[in-house]
Amino acid sequence: MKNKKALLAYQNEKFLQSPLARELRILSEYLEPKSRLRRNKVQDTVVFFGSARTLPAAEAQEKLQQLKASGSADKKSLRMAERDVQNSRYYEDAVELARRLTLWSKQRYTPHSRFIVATGGGPGIMEAANKGAKLAGGKSIGFGIRLPFEQDANPFIDESLNFEFHYFFMRKLWLVFTAKAFVIFPGGFGTLDEFMEVLTLVQTGKIKKELKILLYDRAFWDQVINIPKLAELGTISQKDLKLFNYCDSVDEMEDILIPHLIKVEHKSKLLR
Numbered sequence: 001m002k003n004k005k006a007l008l009a010y011q012n013e014k015f016l017q018s019p020l021a022r023e024l025r026i027l028s029e030y031l032e033p034k035s036r037l038r039r040n041k042v043q044d045t046v047v048f049f050g051s052a053r054t055l056p057a058a059e060a061q062e063k064l065q066q067l068k069a070s071g072s073a074d075k076k077s078l079r080m081a082e083r084d085v086q087n088s089r090y091y092e093d094a095v096e097l098a099r100r101l102t103l104w105s106k107q108r109y110t111p112h113s114r115f116i117v118a119t120g121g122g123p124g125i126m127e128a129a130n131k132g133a134k135l136a137g138g139k140s141i142g143f144g145i146r147l148p149f150e151q152d153a154n155p156f157i158d159e160s161l162n163f164e165f166h167y168f169f170m171r172k173l174w175l176v177f178t179a180k181a182f183v184i185f186p187g188g189f190g191t192l193d194e195f196m197e198v199l200t201l202v203q204t205g206k207i208k209k210e211l212k213i214l215l216y217d218r219a220f221w222d223q224v225i226n227i228p229k230l231a232e233l234g235t236i237s238q239k240d241l242k243l244f245n246y247c248d249s250v251d252e253m254e255d256i257l258i259p260h261l262i263k264v265e266h267k268s269k270l271l272r
Helices: 019-039 057-070 075-108 125-135 168-177 189-203 218-224 227-232 238-243 250-270
Strands: 045-049 116-119 140-145 162-165 179-184 212-216 245-247
Touching: 019 162, 019 168, 045 075, 045 125, 045 189, 057 075, 075 116, 075 125, 075 250, 116 125, 125 140, 140 168, 162 168, 168 179, 168 189, 179 189, 179 250, 189 212, 189 238, 212 218, 212 250, 218 245, 227 238, 245 250
Parallel strands: 045 116, 045 179, 116 140, 140 162, 179 212, 212 245
Antiparallel strands: none
């Protein structure tokens, strides 16, 4: 009787999904994005971080009007809806900044291959930035993460540049690896985690390249985290406060980012 052919190890799905093959899964989350980014000729990115809960202005306004029209909304619900309307300016500003950066990049680099807008791939500020890039007719990247609760990729990401990761640290690697600048809008735990990790990598010299890190809306960040106080208390040095910039308008962010990206481009040419 003839023996049935055994599965090749790399065809054995049960093994590949087992704890014993974790190293292979981690490696695949490095190699597969690397090959896809190279195939799409992506040289570098501008990464947007921010809350997944931020709504577009029109949607936030509509929800508030519906609550008011219902006549049965409680004060807490109305207060939250009014807050969402106020916060929706962050969404619109992220759209506009991403649109401007993408237009500038497309005019400078044909085909569009440099300083491409990248996000964590979800809703809120991530969707806004990807949307702005699409409105400008440019490429748009989403480095998504698979979570226990469903969070689909937003519809403004290029299909060939839509990534989904299992491991948070591999997702973070790709968000940082290609980045030449970070724009950090108001957000929650995830945004704070991403900001602090990038800041730590720059502070400790683990990132050698010159990065521009922008925090949008100083009033928000001063309420959430008092970074200057850390220097005053001696837990960071005074020079660490220069690792990032506060900005309060799209114009201000654009005026800081464009010269920085031109400088990055010039340096990369010198190194060739």
